Amino acid sequence: MPDHPASSVRPAAQSLFDLGMPRFGGEDSPSLQMAQRIxxxxxxxxxALELDYAIPEKLERQIGIGTRVMVPLQHQRVSAVVIELLESTEYNAKLKEIASLVGSRPMFTPGLLKLANWIAEYYVVPVNRVLRTMLPQAVREKPETFLTDSHLKLAKEPPPDVFEKLHSTAPMQARILEKLRSNGGEATLSELRRELPRATAIIKPLLKAGWITRSEVRVERDPFQTEEFLPSQPLTFTxxxxxxxEAIIAALDGKVKGEADTLAKTPRPELRTHPTLLLHGVTGSGKTEVYLQSIAEVxxxxxxxxxxxPEIxxxxxxxxxxxxxxxxxxDAIAVLHSHLSDGERHDEWFKIHEGRAQIVIGARSAIFAPLDNLGLIIVDEEHEPSYKQEDAPRYHARDVAVVRGRIERCAVLLGSATPSLESFQNATTGKYELLHMTKxxxxxxxxxIRIVDMRLERRKGTEVSFTNTGILSQKLRNAVNDRLEKKEQTILFLxxxxxxxxxxxxxxxxxxQCQECAIPMTLHKKDNRLVCHICGARRVPPTKCPSCKEPGLKYSGFGTERVEQAVREVFPQARMARVDTDTMQRKNQLRDTLKDFRAQKLDILIGTQMIAKGLDFPNVTLVGVLNADSALNLPDFRAAERTFQLLVQVAGRAGRGEVKGEVFVQTHAPHSPAIQFSRxxxxxxxxxxxxxHRLAFKYPPFAHMVLISARGKHEAQAEFTLQTLHKRLEQDLPEGTIMGEPTPAALAKAHGxxxxxxxxxxxxxxALCAHVKRVVEGLTVPSEIYVSWDVDPMNVG
Structure with missing residues (x-):
């Protein structure tokens, strides 16, 4: 008989609200009833194995739904999550016992387990992959590994004669006693070590004599422990x-505007009683203040x-x-994002897990924060593509937020100055409630907003030779110079x-081109290296053409590093900084740079998307958008939408103070609808x-999409695999499905x-996802080929 416990597999759930919740022992309590020993x-x-194990008597009261455990499986111990408690199974006599607990309490709430099942079904991934994604790596691999420090306390005052003797015979011990006395009788060992490196040894006689006591305390790795935040007060609403x-407060109460109409359109009560709202507010309309006061009410x-x-x-x-x-x-706020160290992320997560944090702010993966009693989920800049996970499970955090809101029975607020067309369509058809802030x-x-046709600039010629490369137009140069004279600030975006x-x-x-990727390599002049922005490969710029061996090589195009040099040449008196992933390498460097800009220690800020959104600098009166149409020609049906959104968002950084703002958009496609509407x-x-257009061609939001990819080192093998998959998918294709032909991706080669x-x-x-799952699972794929699928992809080029 194989060395593993008996297993049973539950049928896949048919919809979110068909997913039955695993039972708790008692009334929603993680403690186990005596009868439930499995x-x-x-x-x-x-x-994705679901297996049954016996619960040893010593762990009965500690194991509940959502508990992580170690179990024996095929001569080794593996980690698992308890998803259900049973009184018996048909394999009772053959069950192995759970070996041990991982952590002291359940790490998954019932709502998160239900959400994991929905993600697994909708995005066609194994549920165990989802569960691994839900926990930060630092929590999953080293749970409850907290830093500790020794807390020292003055137990009693030494008599004056003893204290005087210590000053002459053991001055370091006397110094520690004086330090404790001046510090209210308490201090940590790490604090003492800053002044006395040998404090660990020095305190031993004091402990032995009973003058001080020592206890171990947990030390939190707080990423903001050195920061001071001046309290702010609620502002008067427009x-x-x-x-x-008021609409958000009504949503918190479970009410929806026009509830009678909604009931007629939406028979499922969960869409009615746990509403989703879309707040369409122009840049600078005060969406953040609405968020803050709504959270205060929660x-x-x-x-x-x-x-x-969004992470960006x-x-x-x-x-x-x-x-x-x-x-x-x-401890009201916990922050979760990728720039934290593993230790900081571990401690911030446990702050949430232990119920000490009432507010969680974070990027995409923060949607899995183990908050209890959720009242409100806010998704700011809901249109941002960075909410989509690139690796399996390829979930979209905005959509997962809406589903979690229904599971947790709480309101969901989506906010943006440029909502995604999917969300806007949901709002205009009544699925979401639409709120407007137009001022x-x-x-x-x-x-x-002024549109600068760079084709005309090239024809006219300019006084400064380097602007022939198309970096700065004459109009933009004049505008920057005017701001410098007025002591106002400028943002240049590329x-x-x-x-x-x-x-x-x-x-x-x-x-x-990069030898591993099918893209041109970019020159980084500071390092004098050509760099691939896909795989990171670096090489010395050649002096001769690698193809024909001729010496005539010419650089073209420009990036933020080139812009910085050009601006320094034209405005040598200006104080400026560049913000991109090349310059913001040191921890807190972005924070320090933005602080300097806000304090008006800088005149010009040059940067990429890192400065395009979420920033509020009242003294910025000019924004220059360089090469605004660079993304318009990408082979993606969302290219124009993203260009429009980016231009509106960047333009919104200007004029947020008392002085009216001005935006110069430099483009070679001035008549593009995306540019004209953004103007x-x-x-x-x-x-x-x-x-x-989307309706005519049946693109989202009027249809869902599944993008299937095949990749491998052998081009013919990868192409043949996808062609075979295409033929299999044609058989019994669900009615109404439109399937294209296998084609090379826009990035035809990456990472070799x-x-x-x-x-x-x-x-x-x-129906489409179920069909894809059946076909893919029944296909034998060469070991050298990797096949993946993406439900509701954000990039299809």
């Missing part, structure tokens, strides 16, 4: 803010709140606003880093036109692997 577990590290706030009700922010917008300024507003509550706070006007974006041969026309900040106009893709569209996503 745990059904989901193995974390192997295939009329539009007040209307939005806390008054004894509930918790979760705020998702999770700036120190964002965190500062929340920390300042809720500074009175110690900036304090009567501030929207910035004046979504490309490096110095030159390509190196080509004037003889044969070949471009120097007038006309979201509704752009959405109406774009939705008409050739890439092919196949796109399917359907308005019946569950």
């Amino acid at each position: 745990a059904r577990v989901q193995i974390e590290t192997a295939a 009329e539009e803010q007040k209307i939005a706030y 806390l008054k009700r004894g509930q918790t709140a979760l705020v998702l922010v 917008s999770l700036t120190p300024q964002t965190i500062e606003r929340f920390k300042a507003r809720f500074s009175a509550q110690k 900036r706070t304090d009567g501030k006007s929207m910035p004046l 979504n490309r880093r490096g110095f030159n974006t390509s190196l080509g041969c004037v003889s044969c026309g070949e471009t120097v 007038h900040n006309d979201y509704e106009g752009y959405a109406a036109q774009e939705l008409e 692997q050739h890439r092919f893709q196949l796109l399917l569209r359907s308005d019946k996503i569950r």
